[in-house]
Amino acid sequence: MRKKLIAANWKMHLVPGEARALIAALMADLGRETFTDREVLVAPAAILIPEVKDALKQSPIMLGAQNMFYEEKGAFTGEISPTMLAAYGVTHVIIGHSERRHIFGESDEMIGLKVRAALDHRMTPIMCVGETQEEHDSGRALEVVLRQMEGGLGSLSSDEAGGIVMAYEPVWAIGTGRTATPEQAESIHGAIRGAFNERFGHSPAQIVRILYGGSVNADNVDSLLSRPDIDGALVGGASLKADSFARIVRARTAK
Ligand code: PGA
Numbered sequence: 262m263r264k265k266l267i268a269a270n271w272k273m274h275l276v277p278g279e280a281r282a283l284i285a286a287l288m289a290d291l292g293r294e295t296f297t298d299r300e301v302l303v304a305p306a307a308i309l310i311p312e313v314k315d316a317l318k319q320s321p322i323m324l325g326a327q328n329m330f331y332e333e334k335g336a337f338t339g340e341i342s343p344t345m346l347a348a349y350g351v352t353h354v355i356i357g358h359s360e361r362r363h364i365f366g367e368s369d370e371m372i373g374l375k376v377r378a379a380l381d382h383r384m385t386p387i388m389c390v391g392e393t394q395e396e397h398d399s400g401r402a403l404e405v406v407l408r409q410m411e412g413g414l415g416s417l418s419s420d421e422a423g424g425i426v427m428a429y430e431p432v433w434a435i436g437t438g439r440t441a442t443p444e445q446a447e448s449i450h451g452a453i454r455g456a457f458n459e460r461f462g463h464s465p466a467q468i469v470r471i472l473y474g475g476s477v478n479a480d481n482v483d484s485l486l487s488r489p490d491i492d493g494a495l496v497g498g499a500s501l502k503a504d505s506f507a508r509i510v511r512a513r514t515a516k
Contacts, residue, residue: 263470265299265486266426266493267510268387269500270327270355270474277312280305284316286503291510295321299493301510302353303500307341310349325353325387328361331371331378343382353385355495357413359432363393369412376425377416387426387472387495388413390453394433402431403452410456423465426472427453428495434475436497443484443491446473450490479508487515 275283284303291301304325305313314324330340346354356379357372372388379386390409392402406429414422429449431441441449450471458466473485474495485491494512499505 262298263468263492265512265514266302266470266472267299267512268302268325268353268355268428268472268493268495269304269506270358270495270497271303271305271309271500272327272360272497273306274501275305275309277309280309280313281316283501283503284313284320284322287322287507288320290503290507294511296510298514299510304353304355307346310346310351314349323352324350325355326351327355327358329354329356329375329379331374343378343384347382347384351384353387353426354379355387355389355428357409358389359391359430359435363432369409372409372413373415376413380417380421380425385424385426387428389428389430389474389495391430391432391435391475397431397433402449406449406453407456410453414460417461419461419465422457422461423468426470426493428472428474429453430474430495432475436476438476440476440478440481440485441473443488446485447488447490450488454490477509479505482509482512483514486512489515 302323302325304327326346329343333342333344356375361367376386390406392405396405434441453471454466457469470492472493472495473491477494477496478499
């Protein structure tokens with residue numbers, strides 16, 4: 262059985278004191294609950310990583326990053342390397358988030374290089390795919406998602422493929438309060454798993470975890486996570502409040 266993964270994407274929010282308070286409140290809310298069927302991750306802004314790492318001591322919550330560059334070092338002003346993230350104990354890196362694609366112009370090719378670099382530094386990429394409103398309206402959602410997958414995952418071996426995390430995040434659902442219905446999400450998740458099957462084989466397709474992201478909140482998480490191909494959530498806005506994120510972490514699932 263695939264473990265669920267509930268991941269918080271804090272985006273460009275919080276200063277150190279707020280981050281510490283949010284982690285403390287989250288840990289107080291979740292208490293000593295141990296979940297055997299799910300994992301929890303927070304991805305703060307890069308500058309908060311040392312603070313959050315410290316605040317998470319003795320917590321099972323894992324530490325992620327929201328982005329990174331693919332080179333190890335060099336003249337890349339303003340960038341952060343995989344080596345730097347790994348040195349802080351970061352285990353997961355969100356790659357190809359739609360805000361990176363659409364605001365910062367990241368291409369499928371660049372995203373592929375970043376996925377490769379994360380794996381080469383023993384971090385798990387959480388690779389995001391998802392169609393825009395216009396692509397959705399013109400019935401091209403699946404075509405876009407499959408193209409983004411091909412670009413991002415071109416360098417992976419079958420052994421590597423099962424260990425990554427995918428996140429389906431329709432752009433029209435991010436930060437808008439409009440969530441994909443569980444049926445819509447399940448259909449794309451099934452197609453992503455099918456593409457893994459074709460490209461990498463049966464076993465990686467069964468192991469790979471596919472998260473849903475886009476206006477996930479305490480009220481809709483149960484219905485999303487009860488679908489068999491939805492293996493967790495990537496949560497933006499609702500991860501910034503301890504009570505709502507703790508409720509999402511406790512989502513009821515089918516299995
Ligand atoms: P949202 O963001 O939950 O605020 O819609 C999700 C994401 O962008 O990862």
